[in-house]
Amino acid sequence: MELITQIKSLADKINQLKDKIETEESTKHAFVLPFINLLGYDTFNPTEVVPEFTADIGLKKGEKVDYAIFQNEEPILIVECKNWKEDLTVHNSQLFRYFHVSKTRFALLTNGIQYQFYTDLEEKNKMDEKPFLEFDITNLKENTVHEINKFHKSHFDVDKIVDNASALKYTREIQKQISEELQTPSNEFVRLFANRVYAGRLTEKVMEEFKGLVHRAYNQLISDKINDRLNSALNKEAQKQKTDQVEAVEETKINTTEEEMEGYRIVVAILRRKLPTDRIVCRDTQSYFGILLDDNNRKPLCRLHLNGGKKYIGLFHEQKNEVKQHIQSVDDIYLFEKELLTTAALYETE
CATH class of the missing domain: 3.90.1570.30 (tt1808, chain A)
Structure with a gap:
């Protein structure tokens, strides 16, 4: 503890x-x-x-x-x-x-x-x-x-x-x-600031006036600092809520199909020879169905594009750029066994 x-x-x-x-x-x-x-x-x-x-x-x-x-x-x-x-x-x-x-x-x-x-x-x-x-x-x-x-x-x-x-x-x-000085300013403290901002003679009346000004300026400064921090925190929270709302809306538009899940299971069947199955993670988006190593966006294993007029599998090589290959059905994923295993091996050597 x-x-x-x-x-x-x-x-x-x-x-x-x-x-x-x-x-x-x-x-x-x-x-x-x-x-x-x-x-x-x-x-x-x-x-x-x-x-x-x-x-x-x-x-x-x-x-x-x-x-x-x-x-x-x-x-x-x-x-x-x-x-x-x-x-x-x-x-x-x-x-x-x-x-x-x-x-x-x-x-x-x-x-x-x-x-x-x-x-x-x-x-x-x-x-x-x-x-x-x-x-x-x-x-x-x-x-x-x-x-x-x-x-x-x-x-x-x-x-x-x-x-x-x-x-x-x-x-x-x-x-x-x-x-103590900012709550009840001493003459020395008041004079420090008055000399810098006031060109006239610092009479007793002027000093008394500046005591109030110094005290007021300090309180205003602290208030502004607090407000700035609060506004900054509120803006961050508002931005976060906005981002969360956008992500929530996007998630509601995502419809994971049985065909995509079948494709995922085929990829798992191929890669399980090199990787534990719990490291092969799927993540659906509006644009594609992604399959990642360790649920890490920087380690894509492949992408499945199955919801358009044509079907594709997106493969990744050393440069991690996606190369789309046309497939007739998810069964064609087996044709790319070598490429998938090569991609998995690349990440294991990093």
Whole structure:
């Protein structure tokens, strides 16, 4: 089962159970430990997942972090858990202290629903104030699952995660800043655009006017982008429906005759010496009755033209151009046994 499927299953379980979970301990067992299991770590193995990991801080002895995940006898991730109802922002200082005295490069603060992964990008062995990866397990995007997967036991790589953490962290912060600027534009942001489009002096009144213009322009731009995508999707769907309707109409005009099926059976009887019968497929059209190898249009074995005034068999050689041969009846197909077997052999050598 893929990780994304497993996480969605856990998210469903969380939504069903959370109102019945009252304590931090219950949160750990019902929500957090199953997540650690999904990452491939054995929560029943005390050498791999250590509960109540001791993290003595200065004069404070016996300080413990909820879990430490070990690999090659070294801690690779410490985990601090809170009740699912608690806001995580008031608890990262405690994890900050634990991180400082541990040998790990990663720390996780979670209430079983919100997850915040930290590292030490700004100063070595000192946990950053802001997480580089943050998500709500009940509302995950596929690209986030890709980042979570990097912590899986089977391909955990400290250097790769750290290298990527910087891009993740600062991309998220930039997105946040852009969002804030576009919702409530700062003077610096407004001035950036006003200077480019307005030739006059940027007085306080002009700046106030441009704040509204920047905000409106952004909303209009987003709306237009969404409409363009919707229209593109609708046009594609309309085109697909039109194509389906045309094909459906064409199919209703196709009448496969018993004579065509008899011809098909003769071709199968000839070619079965070289090919399994399930690879010889017929496909009727308005113009001809086609017989294909593996139901592949690029591998025509022959075509039967039996519904006009004269009857023909269309044969294919190395260039795959159809050459029509006149026949009196479908029994004459046996006369072209050699050609049919030669065509079948051509495809087998491709």
